Amino acid sequence: MENYDFRRTSTLVLYLFIILISTGASSMSNNDPKVQLIGTYTVVLDAGHGGKDQGARGKICLEKEVNLSVCLLTAQLLRESMPNGQIILTRDQDQFVSLQKRAQAANQNKANLFISLHCNAHTDKTVRGSESYIMGLHKTEENLQVAKTENASFLHEVDSFELEHDSPESHILLAHYQEQNLWEGLRIADFCESTFKLHHPGGSRGVKQAGFLVLHQVYMPAVLVELGYISHPDEEAWLCSFDGQLELAQTLAISITNYFAQQEFLARRN
Ligand SMILES: [Zn+2]
Numbered sequence: 001m002e003n004y005d006f007r008r009t010s011t012l013v014l015y016l017f018i019i020l021i022s023t024g025a026s027s028m029s030n031n032d033p034k035v036q037l038i039g040t041y042t043v044v045l046d047a048g049h050g051g052k053d054q055g056a057r058g059k060i061c062l063e064k065e066v067n068l069s070v071c072l073l074t075a076q077l078l079r080e081s082m083p084n085g086q087i088i089l090t091r092d093q094d095q096f097v098s099l100q101k102r103a104q105a106a107n108q109n110k111a112n113l114f115i116s117l118h119c120n121a122h123t124d125k126t127v128r129g130s131e132s133y134i135m136g137l138h139k140t141e142e143n144l145q146v147a148k149t150e151n152a153s154f155l156h157e158v159d160s161f162e163l164e165h166d167s168p169e170s171h172i173l174l175a176h177y178q179e180q181n182l183w184e185g186l187r188i189a190d191f192c193e194s195t196f197k198l199h200h201p202g203g204s205r206g207v208k209q210a211g212f213l214v215l216h217q218v219y220m221p222a223v224l225v226e227l228g229y230i231s232h233p234d235e236e237a238w239l240c241s242f243d244g245q246l247e248l249a250q251t252l253a254i255s256i257t258n259y260f261a262q263q264e265f266l267a268r269r270n
Pocket residue numbers: 048049055056063117118119
C-alpha cells in the first residue's frame with residue numbers, strides 16, 4: 001500500500017483555521033470541548049475487529065478490546081457535547097461485524113462522519129504513536145465504480161436531478177462527492193493528529209493515506225485512526241488502561257466537535 005504524508009497540506013488547513021479564529025470571528029479554541037454546534041450531525045463510530053476477529057494481540061489486552069472501550073467512551077462524551085446529534089456504534093459489544101455491515105451502518109443512516117478505531121502493531125517494539133488514515137487516491141476511480149454499481153440509489157440521494165447512472169453527468173457528480181469527502185476526511189484526520197500531538201504519550205505519526213477497505217465502502221468523510229502501537233510495552237499499558245482509553249476518547253471527542261465547528265464557521269464565512 002502507498003502511504004503519503006499529508007503533514008504539509010493539513011498544517012495549512014489548520015493554519016487557515018487558526019488565522020480565521022484569530023480574526024475574532026469566533027471565540028472557539030482548537031481544544032475547547034465546550035464548542036456549541038448549530039447543526040445536527042450523525043457520527044458513526046466503528047470499533048475495529050470484534051468477536052472471532054481479535055485484531056492485534058498485546059501482552060496485556062487485545063486490540064478489539066481497546067477499540068471497543070475507546071468507542072464507548074467517545075460515544076458517551078459526544079452525546080454530552082452534541083446533545084442534538086446522533087451517535088451510532090457499529091458494535092457495542094464483543095461481536096464480529098463484517099466490513100460491509102460497518103459501511104452499511106454509515107451509508108443507511110446518511111452519516112456526516114465515519115470514524116474507524118484501531119490499534120497498530122510493529123515487529124520493531126520501539127515504534128509508537130498515533131496515525132490517522134484517509135482513503136487512498138489510487139482507489140478513487142474504483143470506488144466510483146462501486147458507488148455506481150452497488151448503490152444505484154446513491155445518485156437520487158445526493159441530488160434531486162434525475163441522472164442516468166452511466167451518464168457523464170453522474171460520473172462527474174460522483175467524482176465531485178468523492179473529492180469532497182477525501183478533502184473532508186483530511187480535515188478530520190488533521191484535527192485528530194494535531195490533538196494527539198499534544199496529548200498522546202507516543203506523539204503523532206501524522207496523517208497518511210492507504211487502501212483500507214472499510215474507507216472505500218462509505219460515502220461520507222471517513223478516517224481510520226490507529227490509536228497507538230500495542231506492540232510497544234509502555235504504549236500497550238497505556239492503551240489497555242482506563243485512563244489511557246479516556247484520554248484517547250477525549251482527544252477524539254474534541255477533534256470531532258472541532259471538525260464540525262470549523263465546518264459551521266467556514267460556512268458562515270462563505
Ligand atoms: Zn485493526
